[in-house]
Amino acid sequence: MTIALIDYRAGNLTSVRKGFAAVGAELFTPSAASDLAGASGIVVPGVGHFGATAFLDDAWRNEIRAAVADGVPLLGICLGLQWLFEGSEEAPLAGLGAIEGRCVRLPPIVKVPHVGWNSLEVVRPSPLLEGVADGTQVYFTHSYAAPVTGNCVAATTHGTKFAAAVQHANVWGVQFHPEKSGRPGLRILENFTTLVRERRTMNDEPRTSNEEPRTTNR
């Protein structure tokens, strides 16, 4: 199992790496987009400004899209979740567009940034949130948020109801920080690791058939 942790210079990755290590998953940091070819799972972390996602250029997007098309589980955390969407009003940049909708700033009727522990309202069961009960509190720190659409598996309210966890096929995202959310947070990282492992066992040589066309595309 080789889970790639994408470092696009948006914050420190130590905590995310430590969180995954605690559930038995070692992450590698690809130095170039082409390193993603062998990844069995991909994590896009990130804190801070949406503008930082500019680092994830076409080369990265193409590799990530190809991996997702192959069935590789993808997890966006915080800013990483927002990047999965079409964009954010924080910066005039396109997101990955794997999930429909755009992120908007939280309303000024509450304190922004939204910092601290808030509860998850589970919208529908999902393997990522297995073992995480409705009402569980997790740690957030963000000013922009994703809309509640058909892809939302858990919502949270701060001024408005927003998507706290999303899923579209094998693309997953969490607005909160599972690596900073105590035991339930670690459970979510473990669940993602399980998704990566199960996909490996179901499909032992998943990438070989697609290796050729992807190389040609580059």
Place this chain on the structure above:
Amino acid sequence: MLSKRIIACLDVRDGSVVKGINFEGLRRAGDPAELAERYNAEGIDELVILDVTATIEGRRALEATIRQVSARLFIPLAVGGGIRAESDAAAAIDAGADKVSINSAALSDPSLVTTLAERYGSQAVVVAIDAKENGDRFEVFARSGKVAADRDAVEWAVEAEARGAGEILLTSIDRDGTRAGFDCRLTAAVSGAVSIPVIASGGAGTFDHFFEVFTDGKADAALAASIFHYSEHAVADLKQFLHARGVPTRL
């Protein structure tokens, strides 16, 4: 609903917690990692390590302490005390801190707030303000409360937010160490003037004090040290107390 955070502060010198610690269960009294683990098990929402040393040896010990504390801790960890330059902040964050708290250095060079926010994001930058009542106003002090900074606390908080601070850690010098209660007037004044969260500090002596600062004081979080050191289930009991009075908490 967003919970009001309860934050425990560990005052650390040369790798040991220096404020009174009374836990019978601790094998080595004053071991920060052990204390952090205990608070975590009790349900603390966040931890702050405050370095109370100023020596080079102390700073190195601090990094080791941050590493030990953060190794098995999966809740937010802030580090403050003695962070004077970008390199000090970088060392703390590399060692495992999620946030750094800057005080005197931000007063003497406010651009440091922006520099750190641009490098690590605002969520990683806490501006600590030590304030003392002076007539109708609250005056800011630097250098651990020793030197008047000639700034108004509310105005400085507003400026810190504009420069990129993600949170304000607000300590009442008048109340610190008195156990007479948080300064709710100071906290409410600052909290009402900024949109970023305000952490109240200084004066916690009873559970009622926390209730007051979360209601009258409009605090988003409250920090204390000794109240948690002296009794074994203080964190969990405090949260139950607040919950029963309608204050949103993480139980």
